[in-house]
């Protein structure tokens with residue numbers, strides 16, 4: 001495997017050190033790999049993603065991209081959150097180009113760069129199926145459309161790594177399915193390495209080449225489950241015996257690591273803020 005991200009003994013504590021959000025997390029993620037993370041609330045999924053993004057610093061250990069330790073945010077990595085955080089006063093097209101425009105102002109970039117960014121924005125508008133709404137404002141769009149805009153905006157500077165924190169958590173079930181096939185298509189076309197955090201085990205299996213199960217208190221990797229589905233996914237695969245078996249095995253692991261016994265308890269643990277350690 002051509003390693004894109006190497007996480008070595010990553011530890012992160014908060015407060016006076018009493019909260020161990022990450023304890024000795026070790027993982028290699030390959031170039032153009034799609035890795036999904038699941039686990040009970042408070043197991044450190046978002047913290048790990050933020051550390052890869054360079055938005056948080058590790059207490060010890062390291063995270064390397066292409067062999068170089070990360071020292072902060074960079075254009076090689078982009079993040080997409082559950083809440084789209086689009087600028088309401090800008091059109092779809094301007095939202096997508098906005099960050100680039102800021103960089104252009106800051107970095108004294110030439111007009112050729114501006115044109116290239118515009119061409120890229122047009123290509124992304126096409127790729128994300130946003131052509132018919134490119135002059136619309138965010139409040140005129142559905143949640144799924146807004147998230148497409150947010151993804152296109154994240155992809156504009158051609159990041160090698162896309163970090164996604166429950167990006168489809170606020171969408172309805174049908175829209176999520178459409179978004180799943182869309183993001184798989186994007187990852188293949190753009191050859192982006194995707195690290196994707198979710199509470200939805202089905203989503204994790206459908207999208208991931210590997211599902212990483214994390215455990216809480218302290219936050220750590222519990223197990224890594226390779227997904228043995230054909231690379232070209234289709235929604236019917238969710239009905240296969242193999243898919244359902246893997247879903248059950250992962251849910252059981254999450255339930256065990258969270259110390260819960262019933263599905264209702266598990267649901268509560270996966271969606272409510274955790275007690276700290």
Ligand SMILES: Nc1ncnc2c1ncn2[C@@H]1O[C@H](COP(=O)(O)OP(=O)(O)OP(=O)(O)O)[C@@H](O)[C@H]1O
Pocket residue numbers: 014015019020021039040041042043044045046047048219270271272273274275276277
């Ligand atoms: N800025 C912070 N200050 C203090 N504690 C924090 C901070 N960020 C996270 N934590 C704690 O670190 C632990 C891991 O949190 P994190 O949000 O990474 O978990 P998670 O698995 O993403 O949870 P969820 O699924 O609920 O989003 C939790 O105990 C959380 O309360």
